[in-house]
Amino acid sequence: MSNVTKVELENGLVIHLKEIHTAPLxxxxxxxxxxxxxxxxxxxxxxxxxxxxxxxxxxxFPAGFLDRAISRDGGMWNAFTYLDWTAxxxxxxxxxxxxxxxxEADRMVNSLFDPQEVxxxxxxxxxxxxxSENEPLFRLDEAxxxxxxxxxxxxxxxxxLKEDLLRIQRDDLYQHYRTYYAPNNAxxxxxxxxxxxxMLAQLREIYGDLKPSSLPEVHIESEPPLSKERxxxxxxxxxxxxxRVVYRAPAANHSDFFAFTVLDSILSGPASLNMFGGGGISNxxxxxxxxxxETELAVSVYGGLQATVDPFLYPITITIHPRQTxxxxxxxxxxxxQRLQQEAVPEAEIQRAxxxxxxxxxxxxxxITNQAFWLGYAExxxxxxxxxxxxxxxxxxxxxxxxRIAQTYLQxxxxxxxxxxxxxxxxxx
Amino acid sequence: MSLFDYAHLKSLPGPEDIxxxxxxxxxxxxxxxxxxxxxxxxxxxxxxxxxxxxxxxxGLAHFTASALMRGTWxxxxxxxxxxxxxxxxxxxxxxxxxxxxxxxxxxxEDLPLLLELLAECIREPIFPLEYxxxxxxxxxxxxxxxxxxxxxxxxxxxxxxLFPGHPYGRSEEGYPETIQAITREDLLSFHxxxxxxxxxxIVIVGGIEPQAAIAQVEEKLGDWQNPNQMALPDLxxxxxxxxxxxxxxxxxxxxxxxxxxxxxxxxxxxxxxxxASLGNNILGQFGMMGRIGNVVREQEGLAYYxxxxxxxxIVGGSWEVAAGVNPVNLERAIELIIKExxxxxxxxxxxxxxxxxxxxxxxxxxxxxxxxxxVAGALLNLERFGLGLDYLRRYPQxxxxxxxxxxxxxxxxxxxxxxxxxxxxxxxxxxx
Numbered sequence: 125m126s127n128v129t130k131v132e133l134e135n136g137l138v139i140h141l142k143e144i145h146t147a148p149l150x151x152x153x154x155x156x157x158x159x160x161x162x163x164x165x166x167x168x169x170x171x172x173x174x175x176x177x178x179x180x181x182x183x184x185f186p187a188g189f190l191d192r193a194i195s196r197d198g199g200m201w202n203a204f205t206y207l208d209w210t211a212x213x214x215x216x217x218x219x220x221x222x223x224x225x226x227x228e229a230d231r232m233v234n235s236l237f238d239p240q241e242v243x244x245x246x247x248x249x250x251x252x253x254x255x256s257e258n259e260p261l262f263r264l265d266e267a268x269x270x271x272x273x274x275x276x277x278x279x280x281x282x283x284x285l286k287e288d289l290l291r292i293q294r295d296d297l298y299q300h301y302r303t304y305y306a307p308n309n310a311x312x313x314x315x316x317x318x319x320x321x322x323m324l325a326q327l328r329e330i331y332g333d334l335k336p337s338s339l340p341e342v343h344i345e346s347e348p349p350l351s352k353e354r355x356x357x358x359x360x361x362x363x364x365x366x367x368r369v370v371y372r373a374p375a376a377n378h379s380d381f382f383a384f385t386v387l388d389s390i391l392s393g394p395a396s397l398n399m400f401g402g403g404g405i406s407n408x409x410x411x412x413x414x415x416x417x418e419t420e421l422a423v424s425v426y427g428g429l430q431a432t433v434d435p436f437l438y439p440i441t442i443t444i445h446p447r448q449t450x451x452x453x454x455x456x457x458x459x460x461x462q463r464l465q466q467e468a469v470p471e472a473e474i475q476r477a478x479x480x481x482x483x484x485x486x487x488x489x490x491x492i493t494n495q496a497f498w499l500g501y502a503e504x505x506x507x508x509x510x511x512x513x514x515x516x517x518x519x520x521x522x523x524x525x526x527x528r529i530a531q532t533y534l535q536x537x538x539x540x541x542x543x544x545x546x547x548x549x550x551x552x553x
Numbered sequence: 554m555s556l557f558d559y560a561h562l563k564s565l566p567g568p569e570d571i572x573x574x575x576x577x578x579x580x581x582x583x584x585x586x587x588x589x590x591x592x593x594x595x596x597x598x599x600x601x602x603x604x605x606x607x608x609x610x611x612g613l614a615h616f617t618a619s620a621l622m623r624g625t626w627x628x629x630x631x632x633x634x635x636x637x638x639x640x641x642x643x644x645x646x647x648x649x650x651x652x653x654x655x656x657x658x659x660x661x662e663d664l665p666l667l668l669e670l671l672a673e674c675i676r677e678p679i680f681p682l683e684y685x686x687x688x689x690x691x692x693x694x695x696x697x698x699x700x701x702x703x704x705x706x707x708x709x710x711x712x713x714x715l716f717p718g719h720p721y722g723r724s725e726e727g728y729p730e731t732i733q734a735i736t737r738e739d740l741l742s743f744h745x746x747x748x749x750x751x752x753x754x755i756v757i758v759g760g761i762e763p764q765a766a767i768a769q770v771e772e773k774l775g776d777w778q779n780p781n782q783m784a785l786p787d788l789x790x791x792x793x794x795x796x797x798x799x800x801x802x803x804x805x806x807x808x809x810x811x812x813x814x815x816x817x818x819x820x821x822x823x824x825x826x827x828x829a830s831l832g833n834n835i836l837g838q839f840g841m842m843g844r845i846g847n848v849v850r851e852q853e854g855l856a857y858y859x860x861x862x863x864x865x866x867i868v869g870g871s872w873e874v875a876a877g878v879n880p881v882n883l884e885r886a887i888e889l890i891i892k893e894x895x896x897x898x899x900x901x902x903x904x905x906x907x908x909x910x911x912x913x914x915x916x917x918x919x920x921x922x923x924x925x926x927x928v929a930g931a932l933l934n935l936e937r938f939g940l941g942l943d944y945l946r947r948y949p950q951x952x953x954x955x956x957x958x959x960x961x962x963x964x965x966x967x968x969x970x971x972x973x974x975x976x977x978x979x980x981x982x983x984x985x
Contacts, residue, residue, distance in 0.1 A: 146589040146923075147919060147922075147923040148564070148919055149919060149920060149923060179841070187851075188840065188841070188847075188851075191840035191841050192839075192840050192909060195839055195840045195909065195913045196909050196912040196913055196916065197912070197916045198912070198913055198914075198915065198916020198917035198918065198919070198920060199916070199917075199920070200917075200920060215920060217916060217919060217920075220916075243854070244851070244852075244853070244854035245854065246854070247854040247855065247879075248850055248854050248856070248857055249857070250879075251809065251855070251856050251857040251877065251878065251879060252857035253808075254808035254809040254877075254879060255808075255809045255857055255858075255877045257807075257808040257809070258702075258703055258807045258808055258809050258979075260701070360806055361701060361804065361805050361806035361807070362697065362698070362700075362701040363697040363700070363701075364694060364697050364698050364701075393638075394638075394641070401924050401926065403643060403658060403926070404643065405637075405638060405641055405642070405643050406634060406637070406638060406643055406645070407638075408630075408631075408634040408638065409631060409634050409635050409638045409639075414631075417687075418631075418687075420687060420690065423690060423691045423694040423695075424691070443694060443698075445690055445694070446690060446693060446694055446697070447690070476638070476639050479639065479640060479641050480638065480641040481641075482641065483592070483640070483641025483642065483659070483660055484641065486590075486591045486592045486660060487592055487658060490589075490590055490592075490923065490924040490925055490926075491923060491924050492923060547806075548805075
């Protein structure tokens with residue numbers, strides 16, 4: 125991986141570059157270490173709302189200007205706010221990328237946060253939230269996260285509570301922005317068709333003069349493991365029962381993470397790290413699919429570990445068969461987890477999980493945007509080495525490791541069990 | 554600056570680097586090599602779409618497609634997926650109105666396996682009764698979830714009102730009562746009558762030489778014949794709506810109401826398509842969802858999304874606006890959208906707006922074609938709509954030739970602000 129370069133500028137900005145000359149494209153990302161993890165009760169949703177305001181213009185680039193400029197050049201751009209990070213990206217024809225860099229450097233410090241725009245965006249974000257509330261699984265998820273954490277900010281959905289979205293004012297947003305949007309809290313990642321030396325000089329010129337800020341000390345109390353199984357039941361419209369079980373998972377940079385990844389692949393099917401392109405692999409030979417769907421207790425099952433800075437959750441979501449109950453599915457889930465705790469997994473199942481991970485890597489590497497995503501994403505919770513060595517680390521996992529992970533993390537007292545009960549059981553037969 | 558000053562457009566797929574052959578049994582194979590890639594994408598279709606479904610058994614084409622991988626003469630369901638998943642490959646089937654489509658990917662060394670499984674599933678499925686019943690329950694559960702999805706229901710209602718009596722107006726997935734009515738014998742006879750090599754297309758893109766890819770297809774599918782395969786049906790002509798028509802689907806307990814409104818659109822291979830597509834970009838896509846996004850989201854803050862789409866198919870299509878809004882803002886959003894449609898059908902778009910969209914259409918080609926999947930999707934469309942292997946090379950010129958007057962003409966031909974279908978789904982009053 126000699127084509128990857130990492131540099132830190134004097135103002136604290138970390139730059140991560142990867143030359144890829146397969147298509148005349150460049151993907152440029154700016155990552156900030158800010159997300160719902162850094163929010164306080166009463167102000168949930170601030171980070172996501174700030175991200176929306178970053179599209180509302182600066183004195184140099186008024187709202188809409190860049191939308192138009194980037195679209196004219198056939199580029200693609202967007203932004204995401206997550207638990208641990210907020211990221212902005214532009215993927216453009218290689219000869220047009222400078223504009224994107226100018227934009228990101230400018231809006232790192234110069235966004236307007238016009239009060240009228242703040243108000244208009246309040247209703248847009250509430251509309252975004254209402255769209256999510258239409259989904260039974262969002263409502264279940266929100267209730268379960270609150271049950272899974274007592275103090276840690278991971279207890280709230282990234283979009284924030286509705287009451288907070290009604291309460292937050294322009295100055296809250298602006299202060300959040302000015303505090304966390306600074307070169308010493310950011311990572312710039314660029315992948316694509318460029319020469320590293322020239323790209324670095326250009327980035328230095330564009331980003332080098334930005335002043336670092338004095339970042340607040342972050343005190344996030346670590347949350348002790350759950351000591352007693354918790355239950356969340358909600359009801360709502362529909363005919364479909366959902367069962368979701370969440371276990372506390374290790375942080376991404378914990379040595380258990382890789383063994384947990386293999387366990388997840390065996391239990392619920394391979395999960396992809398690709399955010400852009402690549403597609404997935406089905407999970408029909410996974411243990412849970414065989415135990416739940418093939419036996420007609422459920423119509424679908426999926427799981428998936430997420431890479432986070434602090435320990436987050438490992439969810440298993442089961443859509444219950446119309447003629448079955450959540451309780452019946454839960455007892456089979458328990459049986460499969462006990463099997464992982466009591467019996468060593470055959471080596472062949474581990475080898476399969478590794479081949480699947482390797483294939484998913486190959487699929488995702490065709491896409492320049494995805495390559496630049498990996499450069500930054502891994503850096504947020506570990507380093508790019510984490511990503512480079514990902515498959516090698518999976519190869520080291522042994523049956524004993526998996527058994528230990530199952531015994532440590534997948535204990536009933538360490539989980540929250542959630543059920544969505546449909547209120548209109550129409551037309552049953 | 555000319556719109557053609559893009560040196561990289563020369564690297565777009567074209568006649569010299571796309572290989573297209575028609576096998577003696579009627580299967581068309583298109584392939585393009587990408588030596589940077591260690592993997593391959595395989596996609597394509599058969600002619601067995603939901604256009605053959607009866608009203609009583611709507612969803613049969615989809616049901617059949619979904620059951621192909623549940624067992625063949627050679628392998629059981631678990632054996633099929635064990636072969637695929639063990640090597641990190643994927644394969645899946647689905648039905649649209651005209652076609653049963655398939656798509657898969659694998660590392661290059663596993664392409665023979667992928668083709669073997671494709672061939673087995675389409676030629677020799679056995680539809681085990683146990684799996685037919687299991688799938689039926691899964692489909693019914695999916696339909697129950699759909700019945701709660703405001704966006705799906707608004708869209709379904711829009712289609713049924715826009716295309717009454719036409720396969721385009723009927724759900725490919727069917728309805729609870731029609732899924733209940735389908736038997737295993739229906740799947741078997743649908744397969745016998747409609748699955749065959751005639752009008753089948755296979756596209757392979759990735760790290761494999763064209764001749765090697767074609768040889769692999771010939772080996773697995775070159776000897777396939779189906780003398781019972783039925784001819785393509787004549788589909789009814791599509792008429793524009795005669796009047797304004799509103800239809801609401803009540804779904805209790807929803808925070809947001811979904812809205813889909815619009816009218817018919819051109820078929821994909823019509824000369825109207827490109828002007829309509831550029832016009833559609835101006836109306837509801839360019840930048841932050843075009844003119845409609847600008848008014849509904851940016852200016853009035855009424856919705857998180859409000860955008861347009863032009864869905865152009867073989868014998869017609871739709872031109873629609875979709876938005877998700879709080880019920881109290883629904884009427885205002887409809888009013889604003891109608892106002893924009895009226896403006897769009899009475900005044901030509903500005904030269905500046907048109908140039909923005911022309912530049913966007915040409916400039917985004919490299920990005921849309923960077924991956925194997927992007928190229929494979931483009932090749933499939935060239936074949937499906939008979940656009941020609943040189944289409945992507947001609948495309949910039951064709952885009953540049955569109956004028957504001959051409960857009961106004963097609964806008965008037967398809968969109969009439971006094972005659973629209975307006976479909977909504979959600980909870981309109983709190984008491985509901």
